[in-house]
Amino acid sequence: MLNVTTNNSRPSRANLVRKGLLVVLFGLAVLTAYLIYQRQNPYKVQVFATKSGWGYTILNRGKLFINQPTIPGQPGLVGFATEAEARRVGERVVWKIQQDKALPTLTNDELRQLGVKIP
Known part of the structure; x- marks a missing residue:
């Protein structure tokens, strides 16, 4: 019987890219909301x-x-x-x-x- 162990504790490169893109998109959404708020007539x-x-x-x-x-x-x-x-x-x-x-x-x-x- 062959015993193969894999290291699943490290996230894959694709998962890191997805998480990075989500962080960037969230940051852009927050920045956009802030800029819209600032442009409103106070x-x-x-x-x-x-x-x-x-x-x-x-x-x-x-x-x-x-x-x-x-x-x-x-x-x-x-x-x-x-x-x-x-x-x-x-x-x-x-x-x-x-x-x-x-x-x-x-x-x-x-x-x-x-x-x-x-x-």
């Missing part, structure tokens, strides 16, 4: 009703960044006339933040271009 505009009209808040990754209950740069406590006005201005502020990476200012002309009726 800012979100929410509008709300006030006693004098409408206002908006801007959230940065879910945290309060700007709270604007009145028309910016205007005297008094006058809110936006409509929800749509507040949303348009909030979205313009987000656009400016993304362009300059700083807190934006809006001129009266810009507000008028966005359809805001300045008192």
